[in-house]
Amino acid sequence: QVQVVESGGGLVQAGGSLRLSCALSGRTSSTYAMAWFRQYLGKDREFVAGISGNGGRTSFADSVRGRFTISKDNAKNTMYMQMNSLNPEDTAVYYCAARTGSIFVPMRMQDYYNWGQGTQVTVSS
Numbered sequence: 154q155v156q157v158v159e160s161g162g163g164l165v166q167a168g169g170s171l172r173l174s175c176a177l178s179g180r181t182s183s184t185y186a187m188a189w190f191r192q193y194l195g196k197d198r199e200f201v202a203g204i205s206g207n208g209g210r211t212s213f214a215d216s217v218r219g220r221f222t223i224s225k226d227n228a229k230n231t232m233y234m235q236m237n238s239l240n241p242e243d244t245a246v247y248y249c250a251a252r253t254g255s256i257f258v259p260m261r262m263q264d265y266y267n268w269g270q271g272t273q274v275t276v277s278s
Contacts, residue, residue: 155179155267159249162272170237171274175249177230177267186255187225187232190262191245192271198248202234203258212258216242239276246271 161173177185188203201221202213208225220238225231236243250265259265 155181155185155251157249157251157267157269159247159269159272162247162274164275164277165239167240167276167278169239169276170235171239173234173236173247173249173272173274175232175234175251175269177251181230183253184227185230185251185253185267186257186259187249187251188258188260188265189223189234190248190250191243191274192248193245198262200260200262201247203260204232205258206253206255210256210258212260236274239274241276241278243274244276246273 156178158176184206186206189201190198191201192198202223204211204223204225222235224233248271249269251267252265
């Protein structure tokens with residue numbers, strides 16, 4: 154089994170920055186594609202950003218492109234998302250997702266097998 158643990162959420166003022174981390178533990182002998190989804194209250198989860206298994210490909214939602222960056226340390230089985238120029242519309246619960254064996258960046262929830270519990274990001278105006 155693979156465990157997914159997010160960290161780094163919190164409260165920040167508009168225009169500020171946060172860095173989210175997502176660490177995999179357990180049976181992590183394979184290379185994992187990883188992604189961040191976010192969920193607004195009462196809404197479905199939406200894709201935010203993702204990175205392929207070898208880190209060679211990244212993908213971003215239009216709403217965050219140019220503000221968020223994503224990186225991955227396969228040696229540590231950890232993914233990072235740097236969020237800059239945050240605005241109140243970024244307020245949501247952010248979930249980390251992982252799946253094995255992808256050279257692409259899947260963008261659908263059903264493409265991921267392993268999920269974290271979520272971390273709250275709140276941006277005040």
